[in-house]
Amino acid sequence: DSATLGLYGLGTMGSALSLNILEKGFALHVTNLRPEVVGEFQAEAAGAGLAGKLHGADSLKDMVAAMAPPRAIILMIPSGDPVDETIKKLTPLLAKGDTIIDAGNADFHVTRRRTAEVEALGFTYIGMGVSGGEDGARHGPSMMVGGSPAAWSGIRSVVESIAAKFNSEPCADHFGPDGAGHFVKTVHNGIEYADMQLIAETYGLMRNGLGRTPSEIGDVFERWNAGVLESYLVEITAKVLQATDKQSGQPAVDVIVDAAGQKGTGRWTIIEAVRLGQSANVIEAGVAARAWSSEGKARVAGSEVFDTPLETLELSDADLEAALLVGRIVSYAQGFRILNAASDEYHWSIDCARVAEVWRAGCIIRSSLLDDIASAFRGDLPEGQLIFSETFAKFIRDGFPALRRVVSVAVAGGHPVPALASALGFLDTMRAARGTADVIQAQRDFFGHHGFEHIDGRRDQHGPWWD
Numbered sequence: 001d002s003a004t005l006g007l008y009g010l011g012t013m014g015s016a017l018s019l020n021i022l023e024k025g026f027a028l029h030v031t032n033l034r035p036e037v038v039g040e041f042q043a044e045a046a047g048a049g050l051a052g053k054l055h056g057a058d059s060l061k062d063m064v065a066a067m068a069p070p071r072a073i074i075l076m077i078p079s080g081d082p083v084d085e086t087i088k089k090l091t092p093l094l095a096k097g098d099t100i101i102d103a104g105n106a107d108f109h110v111t112r113r114r115t116a117e118v119e120a121l122g123f124t125y126i127g128m129g130v131s132g133g134e135d136g137a138r139h140g141p142s143m144m145v146g147g148s149p150a151a152w153s154g155i156r157s158v159v160e161s162i163a164a165k166f167n168s169e170p171c172a173d174h175f176g177p178d179g180a181g182h183f184v185k186t187v188h189n190g191i192e193y194a195d196m197q198l199i200a201e202t203y204g205l206m207r208n209g210l211g212r213t214p215s216e217i218g219d220v221f222e223r224w225n226a227g228v229l230e231s232y233l234v235e236i237t238a239k240v241l242q243a244t245d246k247q248s249g250q251p252a253v254d255v256i257v258d259a260a261g262q263k264g265t266g267r268w269t270i271i272e273a274v275r276l277g278q279s280a281n282v283i284e285a286g287v288a289a290r291a292w293s294s295e296g297k298a299r300v301a302g303s304e305v306f307d308t309p310l311e312t313l314e315l316s317d318a319d320l321e322a323a324l325l326v327g328r329i330v331s332y333a334q335g336f337r338i339l340n341a342a343s344d345e346y347h348w349s350i351d352c353a354r355v356a357e358v359w360r361a362g363c364i365i366r367s368s369l370l371d372d373i374a375s376a377f378r379g380d381l382p383e384g385q386l387i388f389s390e391t392f393a394k395f396i397r398d399g400f401p402a403l404r405r406v407v408s409v410a411v412a413g414g415h416p417v418p419a420l421a422s423a424l425g426f427l428d429t430m431r432a433a434r435g436t437a438d439v440i441q442a443q444r445d446f447f448g449h450h451g452f453e454h455i456d457g458r459r460d461q462h463g464p465w466w467d
């Protein structure tokens, strides 16, 4: 049965999610660290005709006291220490069977720790990834839930009814215990970083290599958004590039400092990939590019030390479009490889097809590819690899020459394309039946007597350099 719902944290995302919950007809108790915000929110909800089932409280204590058990309390607060502090304040107020839901972006290792701590006290804990920004929270986010099945059944109806819909199916699901939901969200963000970087590199080639204006490039992205690249990120990139700064009259992007922020989810994806013995090099390129972008002063110095001009490029829009598509496919594929590896390691049994389905609407990385990705995971995947599925192998085969041309031309002309080049490096490696790690094994044996596996299957062999 559904629990009584409460929400703590009426910032941008918390208010938007609250209005969404109220609009779907659920009763909701709310409060906020600064209680004056509660009244403002009540006025906003009343203005939208949604205050009928809204109960505001001045403190967590008053809110919990006003809620009939079992309670489910959603935390919409900054991730990190504030979550631990709130859990500490909240648990003495709760009764057995109550649930705490962390709906922020949390490191899944931390969510596992919090789940164990909270559940040891007799409560249930849910780590829930929520994607889609403010608009998603208000009108339908994509939601990735981790926690016990019992905890999930207590909130399932509300989560499914506030979620984005794809073909009228809710874009929300339960992916496993403790940290599973937050991990799925983390990988979503890793892919988000990669896709944003691929788009930014493609913009860079058109701007600096083809000499186009931002608004011309915006028009290209707008056109692409009507084809195979259809996606939220391409759509908003078109809008961003077509926008003009009111004050200066310049393209809006030209008045923005070229240093990207990051709150950690991309980094967590990479850290976990490496921990699991994987490499998601396109996602890593996205994280790396953000880190380098923040070294603005060093890059200004670098532009003087190595002042080779960026060459004008000859590239067709069709090649750029195909290269971006293949890069995007590789970044999704790498995200799913990490999900699979983590699911095995932590015994989550994550259903990748369901993940793809939940990402089809509401979230930041939604794109027309995700429905095909879900189908691919339901079908035959040679070696478990998305890139070898019939549909995606075809996309890649068709786009390979374009990606190769784009990366070659860009590299020859001095244009940085770390993410596109990473996608090409990954694909070229994954189609080399025999690679070059024999030499690495020989080197390891030479200097460290590490031994190697012989091609005839014998293990722990040593090279003639030890005879």
Ligand code: 6PG
Pocket (backbone or CB within 6 Å): 105, 130, 131, 132, 133, 189, 192, 261, 262, 263, 264, 265, 266, 363, 364
């Ligand atoms: C989403 C987004 C969002 C996230 C920022 C984080 O799915 O709605 O991923 O949850 O907070 O986009 O990214 P930064 O590290 O770039 O701040």
